[in-house]
Amino acid sequence: xxxxxxxxxxxxxxxxxxxxxxxxxxxxxxxxxxxxxxxxxxxxxxxxxxxxxxxxxxxxxxxxxxxxxxxxxxxxxxxxxxxxxxxxxxxxxxxxxxxxxxxxxxxxxxxxxxxxxxxxxxxxxxxxxxxxxxxxxxxxxxxxxxxxxxxxxxxxxxxxxxxxxxxxxxxxxxxxxxxxxxxxxxxxxxxxxxxxxxxxxxxxxxxxxxxxxxxxxxxxxxxxxxxxxxxxxxxxxxxxxxxxxxxxxxxxxxxxxxxxxxxxxxxxxxxxxxxxxxxxxxxxxxxxxxxxxxxxxxxxxxxxxxxxxxxxxxxxxxxxxxxxxx
Amino acid sequence: xxxxxxxxxxxxxxxxxxxxxxxxxxxxxxxxxxxxxxxxxxxxxxxxxxxxxxxxxxxxxxxxxxxxxxxxxxxxxxxxxxxxxxxxxxxxxxxxxxxxxxxxxxxxxxxxxxxxxxxxxxxxxxxxxxxxxxxxxxxxxxxxxxxxxxxxxxxxxxxxxxxxxxxxxxxxxxxxxxxxxxxxxxxxxxxxxxxxxxxxxxxxxxxxxxxxxxxxxxxxxxxxxxxxxxxxxxxxxxxxxxxxxxxxxxxxxxxxxxxxxxxxxxxxxxxxxxxxxxxxxxxxxxxxxxxxxxxxxxxxxxx
Numbered sequence: 001x002x003x004x005x006x007x008x009x010x011x012x013x014x015x016x017x018x019x020x021x022x023x024x025x026x027x028x029x030x031x032x033x034x035x036x037x038x039x040x041x042x043x044x045x046x047x048x049x050x051x052x053x054x055x056x057x058x059x060x061x062x063x064x065x066x067x068x069x070x071x072x073x074x075x076x077x078x079x080x081x082x083x084x085x086x087x088x089x090x091x092x093x094x095x096x097x098x099x100x101x102x103x104x105x106x107x108x109x110x111x112x113x114x115x116x117x118x119x120x121x122x123x124x125x126x127x128x129x130x131x132x133x134x135x136x137x138x139x140x141x142x143x144x145x146x147x148x149x150x151x152x153x154x155x156x157x158x159x160x161x162x163x164x165x166x167x168x169x170x171x172x173x174x175x176x177x178x179x180x181x182x183x184x185x186x187x188x189x190x191x192x193x194x195x196x197x198x199x200x201x202x203x204x205x206x207x208x209x210x211x212x213x214x215x216x217x218x219x220x221x222x223x224x225x226x227x228x229x230x231x232x233x234x235x236x237x238x239x240x241x242x243x244x245x246x247x248x249x250x251x252x253x254x255x256x257x258x259x260x261x262x263x264x265x266x267x268x269x270x271x272x273x274x275x276x277x278x279x280x281x282x283x284x285x286x287x288x289x290x291x292x293x294x295x296x297x298x299x300x301x302x303x304x305x306x307x308x309x310x311x312x313x314x315x316x317x318x319x320x321x322x323x324x325x326x
Numbered sequence: 327x328x329x330x331x332x333x334x335x336x337x338x339x340x341x342x343x344x345x346x347x348x349x350x351x352x353x354x355x356x357x358x359x360x361x362x363x364x365x366x367x368x369x370x371x372x373x374x375x376x377x378x379x380x381x382x383x384x385x386x387x388x389x390x391x392x393x394x395x396x397x398x399x400x401x402x403x404x405x406x407x408x409x410x411x412x413x414x415x416x417x418x419x420x421x422x423x424x425x426x427x428x429x430x431x432x433x434x435x436x437x438x439x440x441x442x443x444x445x446x447x448x449x450x451x452x453x454x455x456x457x458x459x460x461x462x463x464x465x466x467x468x469x470x471x472x473x474x475x476x477x478x479x480x481x482x483x484x485x486x487x488x489x490x491x492x493x494x495x496x497x498x499x500x501x502x503x504x505x506x507x508x509x510x511x512x513x514x515x516x517x518x519x520x521x522x523x524x525x526x527x528x529x530x531x532x533x534x535x536x537x538x539x540x541x542x543x544x545x546x547x548x549x550x551x552x553x554x555x556x557x558x559x560x561x562x563x564x565x566x567x568x569x570x571x572x573x574x575x576x577x578x579x580x581x582x583x584x585x586x587x588x589x590x591x592x593x594x595x596x597x598x599x600x601x602x603x604x605x606x607x608x609x610x611x612x613x614x615x616x617x618x619x620x621x622x623x624x625x626x627x628x629x
Binding site for chain 1 (some may be wrong): 362365366369373376379380382383386394396397398399442444445447448449452453455460469472473474475476477478479480482497498499500502503559560562566567577578579581582585593596600604608611615618622
């Protein structure tokens with residue numbers, strides 16, 4: 001599970017957090033402090049922060065920059081040297097048919113994962129916010145798959161979708177439907193990995209929406225009740241607007257997370273069938289760099305992916321801020 | 327089992343306790359019999375969709391080979407057998423993978439929590455020039471997907487000769503951005519009077535951290551520890567690239583290897599391995615889910 005991107009939005013969106021520069025205490029107090037304390041604070045802050053900052057520089061920022069450099073080379077991951085080949089990799093990526101399919105797969109997978117997990121997560125949150133017997137146990141059940149390793153879920157679901165002995169073909173057989181060729185037909189394969197990913201990550205959208213539902217204001221609900229509004233009108237006019245912050249938050253985090261899925265795809269289909277049937281951009285980075293030994297080209301795909309994510313997130317944050325002002 | 331209550335705010339309406347309903351009981355909880363039936367049907371559907379695959383994995387791991395390869399499927403193993411588990415335990419170095427997972431997760435959790443607490447403390451309570459810049463620097467790193475840094479990090483670690491070592495797996499994953507931010511926000515929400523009183527007492531910063539700040543921060547700290555454990559236990563791509571064999575590979579990587587060699591032809595041991603990979607995290611989760619969810623939802627639902 002990846003918790004990281006959650007905070008990415010908290011950094012930019014959480015209105016409850018004090019602005020970055022706000023001192024912990026009134027600034028006036030700082031002047032009252034003896035100068036010795038000030039020097040002590042600086043030294044201590046350096047000692048406390050430096051190990052972490054060094055790690056972030058060495059393994060996040062340095063490789064980010066280095067990755068851009070590599071994207072202009074023909075490096076093969078093992079050779080000591082690489083030659084500069086200009087924008088050849090970029091030209092290749094943007095003109096190749098493979099990339100079109102990869103891009104399509106990424107968009108379909110990400111779009112379906114975001115939409116699917118948010119709609120179903122919201123429906124489940126609405127359902128389990130009601131007073132039903134056993135709802136606490138079911139809440140735990142819905143959240144549980146989220147803590148499981150994506151690789152383990154992928155391995156297990158390869159068997160769940162097994163065409164002859166699997167769970168899905170058996171259930172479909174009971175209602176007289178023949179199981180589609182999940183492992184031969186690229187479109188069904190993409191469908192299969194998407195469903196698996198949604199199953200695993202539903203718990204996340206569910207708990208965020210549930211928390212939002214529980215934090216909403218009961219008075220508004222009651223006012224709607226008194227007005228005898230229909231259930232749908234009540235949801236649309238009263239509940240949904242209150243869920244807006246959670247919805248924006250999820251749009252950003254779920255998109256970032258599902259864009260980066262590797263484990264489920266690697267364990268279920270290895271990016272296949274028919275070569276690139278379920279290959280997304282992240283999987284292409286891995287495939288080109290470590291399997292095809294084309295690290296330069298892999299770095300190019302990674303750079304394009306990073307820029308795409310950056311633009312999407314910035315647009316989302318902008319839209320969110322506008323939504324809040326409105 | 328702990329109840330799943332994402333927020334423990336006093337006004338939150340998660341309580342299922344039999345206490346008399348407050349006059350302002352939410353109207354949506356007073357539902358008609360018809361919508362109740364619909365609610366329970368929904369509940370049943372949810373249980374089927376989420377629990378059935380999990381049940382399927384579990385029973386498959388307890389079946390004998392012919393029992394797995396039958397049509398139609400059987401819902402109860404006949405007979406029950408633990409043979410798959412003993413095969414996994416002896417044949418494919420699963421105990422090694424388990425040991426590696428425990429080492430990697432433990433070291434990373436201790437290191438990340440320590441770094442996170444220290445960084446957050448400095449950013450919340452110490453005055454130094456450029457503090458907001460440092461905070462921005464930490465938060466911005468969350469925008470960089472792992473997959474973008476993987477190629478260059480691989481090259482660096484290979485150069486250092488750290489491939490197939492624990493250092494090679496652990497060190498690049500040890501930087502803490504999310505936890506730093508989570509804890510810093512929590513530290514800033516602590517009552518100012520107590521913090522200032524502690525300073526007045528001329529307690530040194532370290533003493534203040536140990537005696538005042540940390541004792542007031544357990545729920546957030548536990549949430550951070552849990553999220554870290556789950557994240558690191560489930561790591562796949564980076565250890566897959568770093569580890570060559572069972573001397574360093576953690577469970578998810580070992581499981582994928584087992585699937586490569588035995589999957590399709592022998593699902594039993596593969597399912598047993600899957601259960602063994604999932605079980606430790608599931609147990610931790612069931613015991614402590616309330617804390618973990620608190621960390622995940624913090625800041626998500628406020629406007």
